[in-house]
Amino acid sequence: MGSDMTVEHLQIDTLVVGAGQAGVAMSEHLSKLGVEHLVLERNRIAEAWRTGRWDSLVANGPAWHDRFPNLEFDLDPDAFAPKEQVADYFVEYARTFNAPIRTGVEVKQVVRNNGRPGFTIETSEGMIEANRVVAATGPFQRPVIPPIAPNDSNIHQLHSAAYRNPQQLPEGAVLVVGAGSSGVQIAEELMRSGKQVYLSVGAHDRPPRSYRNRDFCWWLGVLGQWDAEAAQPGKEHVTIAVSGARGGQTIDFRNLANQGMTLVGLTKAFNNGVVTFQPDLAENLARGDENYLALLDAADAYIERNQLDLPEEPEARKKHPDPACVTHPILELDLAAAGITSIIWATGYAVDFSWLKVDAFDAQGKPRHQRGVSSEPGIYFLGLPWLSRRGSTFIWGVWHDAKHIADHIVTQHKYRDYRDATQRQAEGDSQAQPFRIMGVS
Numbered sequence: 001m002g003s004d005m006t007v008e009h010l011q012i013d014t015l016v017v018g019a020g021q022a023g024v025a026m027s028e029h030l031s032k033l034g035v036e037h038l039v040l041e042r043n044r045i046a047e048a049w050r051t052g053r054w055d056s057l058v059a060n061g062p063a064w065h066d067r068f069p070n071l072e073f074d075l076d077p078d079a080f081a082p083k084e085q086v087a088d089y090f091v092e093y094a095r096t097f098n099a100p101i102r103t104g105v106e107v108k109q110v111v112r113n114n115g116r117p118g119f120t121i122e123t124s125e126g127m128i129e130a131n132r133v134v135a136a137t138g139p140f141q142r143p144v145i146p147p148i149a150p151n152d153s154n155i156h157q158l159h160s161a162a163y164r165n166p167q168q169l170p171e172g173a174v175l176v177v178g179a180g181s182s183g184v185q186i187a188e189e190l191m192r193s194g195k196q197v198y199l200s201v202g203a204h205d206r207p208p209r210s211y212r213n214r215d216f217c218w219w220l221g222v223l224g225q226w227d228a229e230a231a232q233p234g235k236e237h238v239t240i241a242v243s244g245a246r247g248g249q250t251i252d253f254r255n256l257a258n259q260g261m262t263l264v265g266l267t268k269a270f271n272n273g274v275v276t277f278q279p280d281l282a283e284n285l286a287r288g289d290e291n292y293l294a295l296l297d298a299a300d301a302y303i304e305r306n307q308l309d310l311p312e313e314p315e316a317r318k319k320h321p322d323p324a325c326v327t328h329p330i331l332e333l334d335l336a337a338a339g340i341t342s343i344i345w346a347t348g349y350a351v352d353f354s355w356l357k358v359d360a361f362d363a364q365g366k367p368r369h370q371r372g373v374s375s376e377p378g379i380y381f382l383g384l385p386w387l388s389r390r391g392s393t394f395i396w397g398v399w400h401d402a403k404h405i406a407d408h409i410v411t412q413h414k415y416r417d418y419r420d421a422t423q424r425q426a427e428g429d430s431q432a433q434p435f436r437i438m439g440v441s
Contacts, residue, residue, distance in 0.1 A: 012038045014409060015121055015130040017107045019045045019099075022136035022383030024090050025068065025399040027099040029406035035413070039136075040123060042106035045094060048140060049087040055165045056189060057083040058244045059395075060181055065217040066395045068093055078215070080244030111357045112376075119358075119378065131378060132409060133356075135367075138383040139393060141352040145345045150270035155335065160186060160346040166193035172341030173197070175275070177267045179204055180239025183346030184251055191261050196339065201253060201281060202266040206241045206288035207295050209250040212303065212310040216242065219299050226391035239348075241288065250292075253285055254320035263325045264333070276332045285326065293317070351384070372405045380405050 016026050019041030030037045044050070059066045064077035071093050073081050081089070094101055106124040110133055113120055121128040143159035150157075156170050160182045166189060173196035176187040187199045207216040220226045231238075241251045257263050265281040296316060303310055333340070353361065360376035362368055368375040371388040381387065382405060383398050391397030419427065 009127050009129075010038070011129045012036060013130065014038075014132040014134065015040065015119075015128060016134045016136050017110075018136040018138065018383075019090075019094070019101045019103065020048055020136070020138055020383070021046065021090060021395050022138055022398045022402065023101070023134075024094050024099060025402035026134050026136050026382055026405065027094065027101065028068075028070075028097055028399075029403050030409070031097050031099065033406055033410050035406065035409055037100065038128070039099060039101040040105045040107055041101060041103045042124075044087075044103055045101060046087040046090040048138070049083045049090075052140070052161060053083055054160070054163050054186060054189075056245065057185075059083075059086055060242060060244050061217045061394060062215050062244070062248070065215070065221075068395065068399050071096060080248055107355055109355055109357055112378075117378075132380065132412075133378065134380040134382055134405065135353065135356060136382045137351075137353075139351055139385055140349040142350045143345075144348050144350050146347055148267065148269055149343070149345065150273075150275075152270075152273065152335075155340070156342040158342075158344060160344055161349070163344055166190050166195060169195070169342045173339045174342045174344060175267075175335075175340050176200065176344045176346055178202070178239070178346030178348070179241060179253070180346065180348075181242055183239075183344075184241050184253075184256075185243050185245050186344060186346060187261060188245070188256060191256070191259065196260075196262070198262045198264055198333070198338070198340065199253075199256070200264050200267045200277065201284050202239070203284055204239045204241045204288050205291040206251060206253075208292060208316060209242060209244075209248045211296060211299050211316055212313050214299075214310065215248070216295070219295060219302075220390075222302060223295075223298055226389060226394075226397070228390045229386075229388065231386060231390075250316075252320060253288070254323060254326070257323035257325055258320060262330070263323070264330050273335050274332055275335060277330060279329060279331060281329045282322070282326050289319070372401055373408050380408075 014030060014035055014037040016023050016037060016039040019039050023039050023041065024045070027037065027039050058080040062078050063073040063075055063081050067073055073085065073089060075081060075085070107121060108124065109122040110119050118129055118131045119133055121130060121133065143161040145159055163186055174190050175198045176183050177200045179199055179201040183199065187197050191197045209216060211219065243249070243251055253263055263281055264277045265284065266278040268276045268278050353367070358376045358379055360367055360374045360379045367381045367384065369381050372381050374380055382402055383393065385393050387401050388404065389397065392401055
């Protein structure tokens with residue numbers, strides 16, 4: 001591993017693009033199976049964890065869960081690893097098997113070769129020829145700010161990807177648009193710093209951080225929900241309000257409102273300094289409550305069915321009263337009159353595969369694949385949401401997805417290396433097995 005190595009002109013069996021959690025996992029499995037490969041990363045290993053998020057970010061799952069199988073975090077298993085420690089973890093993990101990673105090399109273009117197998121890859125350090133390419137760049141590539149954003153130079157606007165800490169914002173109140181994991185954590189941090197915060201809450205799931213002495217990651221595991229192969233209809237874009245911040249606590253929007261945060265519905269439009277909101281705040285909170293209680297019910301049933309000795313937690317079902325901002329929702333707000341000087345758009349990301357010039361995408365630009373194996377032979381995708389299951393974007397989930405892709409590559413090697421009887425005799429290897437798959441499960 002190192003940034004001082006140049007590519008110049010290489011030929012390789014498999015090229016992996018990206019050295020975040022997906023690329024490191026892919027490299028481990030390819031290494032174990034003896035597949036010649038190279039991982040290219042334009043920055044440092046796991047750079048998004050270091051500089052692509054806010055300062056106080058921690059992993060959303062506890063250390064015992066959010067890791068690869070062969071290396072533990074150096075902290076309490078129930079703690080939530082800070083972002084720098086997560087990045088260091090992947091650097092150390094890559095070191096354990098001497099991953100062939102070259103940092104500081106950007107992949108600019110991948111095209112399929114004409115009249116011969118494989119792909120030609122243009123990089124910032126030269127050209128590469130590869131039989132296969134794994135796009136392991138993840139789902140958080142291009143921050144998305146919706147077109148409703150106001151064209152107002154008096155308002156300081158930034159995406160959550162550019163937010164670092166409360167000190168970077170000007171004096172005044174803040175509107176945070178989006179109440180998934182990122183939005184609600186940023187909103188709470190800003191409120192605790194003394195700012196007046198308005199949080200725009202859309203549709204969301206709201207699992208308990210923990211229940212009856214078990215983290216929600218454990219509950220989703222034993223209940224089989226991590227292995228769900230498709231999102232429920234209508235919930236494909238529903239955010240999840242869960243956090244490991246401050247040791248991990250269940251997010252309760254009513255409680256945040258009672259502490260001084262002002263909740264509003266889905267942000268609708270901006271016009272002449274006035275922002276309007278959908279009248280859906282109470283409905284969104286109610287649906288979040290339904291999701292929360294459904295998991296508690298499923299957990300209670302599991303405990304009873306399996307006769308587990310876990311303490312009851314009646315407090316978990318207590319509901320805070322609706323604050324005034326819910327019973328009398330704000331439907332429009334004059335930004336200047338409310339003292340709002342900043343807007344943070346916690347509105348998610350889009351993928352960016354503009355560098356991948358192959359026939360692997362549908363009409364909407366989404367990758368066509370089956371468990372990461374693309375419709376374009378020789379192209380693979382790793383690290384995307386719901387690649388094979390609900391857990392695909394979690395650290396442990398991407399490791400298992402990478403194993404499936406590596407096994408597929410090995411299987412293709414075996415087919416490619418097949419020799420019929422005439423060929424075996426010509427090669428003086430008539431006793432050899434014509435076809436055998438190894439390392440595949």
